Amino acid sequence: MSDEEDDIILSELNDEDLVAQMFDDLYDGMKDEIEEGVNLLIARGWAPYKVLTEALVGGMTIVGHDFRDGILFVPEVLLAANAMKGGMAILKPLLIATGAPRMGKMVIGTVKGDIHDIGKNLVAMMMEGAGFEVLDLGINNAVESYLEAIEAEQPDILGMSALLTTTMPYMKVVIDTMIEKGMRDDYIVLVGGAPLNEEFGKAIGADAYCRDAAVAVETAKDFMARKHNQGAAAI
């Protein structure tokens, strides 16, 4: 049998099989196929938000679980993320045009002295996929950069990332400055990065440590739900 005969023609699949195939393609980091799948679903009348949540986020969640369980490693996750990014690039303008539901707003950045952004980028992408508006401050952010952004953007959540044990203590500098300025309790503070753990998150006064992008999304949703409940209780 030739390779050509083995090829799956995405356009010939029904919606259910196409989404299942997109999960496989995302898992294998096949960007071109993901872009084709997204375009096909849109052409079939799927709402952009449905494509995002059911085809892309659904597939990326499997990737996240297998990374957590040691089945996939960083290179495979990066390839999957790159494929998802290709799909997101098609969906973003459509999501803006169709007014997709908004879960909340997040400002996120890697801390001062640290230029590593793979995990942070993954969290930002998955948060966007979950319906959060994300302002990404990039790398090497001093406390002033975070404060300026949260004052200007008034997000619900501040996310900080670090890969190095030498830079992760800077997260406490940011949180302590927020406390000094009396603004700490106005924001949900989530922290993450390879050398961190829950104990560290608690010790520096963050609301939560998030082990990976999937946990970050679930934690953010949980805090937003609590925030809304508190708001409702106050009425």
Added chain:
Amino acid sequence: MSTDASLTHDGLAPKGHGRVLLIACGALAREIIALRKGNGWDHLDLQCLPAIYHNHPEKITPAVREIVTQNRAQYDRIFVVYADCGTGGGLQAACDEMGVKMIAGPHCYSFYEGNDAFAALDEVTSFYLTDFLVRQFDAFVWEPLGLSKHPQLRDMYFGNYEKLVYQAQVKDPELFEKARECADRLGLEFEYRFTGYGDLAAAIGEA
């Protein structure tokens, strides 16, 4: 002397003689042996953990703890030749608890340069290689990051870096060329810096 590959994956067993046991990263084995030989420090025995723990710092503290427990009765004292090395203070805490000393600094790049000098440099966008890491570049960088299979990922990993700094412990034209080649493969500028053994020599001398 063990091969670089065996130092990477297996480490180095102690000889079983000497009053002081050094527990070190396999990436420092050649350098420590050179210092021992050059200075006649025959009282030092050396056991190395697999150097690849560099990529898995969560394995360092429990492994050091186990070796200290197993060996403390056979030696007058034990000195740990690991800096913090990504353990987030965990190794220092374990050493304090066990009453053993360890070399100061955040990582070997810092103590090779000299901890004070390294801190003053504040080079956020530099990627460092030592002699050992130049020789084992594929095992420590290229393969674990999946770059042989997926070279398109290179800039996702290294896009924020500007230069590769080769901290040379010995003057070796072959390693110089290999380090330059590593910089090219990563798409980074190249800087050669002869550090010698830096703070490592004094630390071993006082062990």
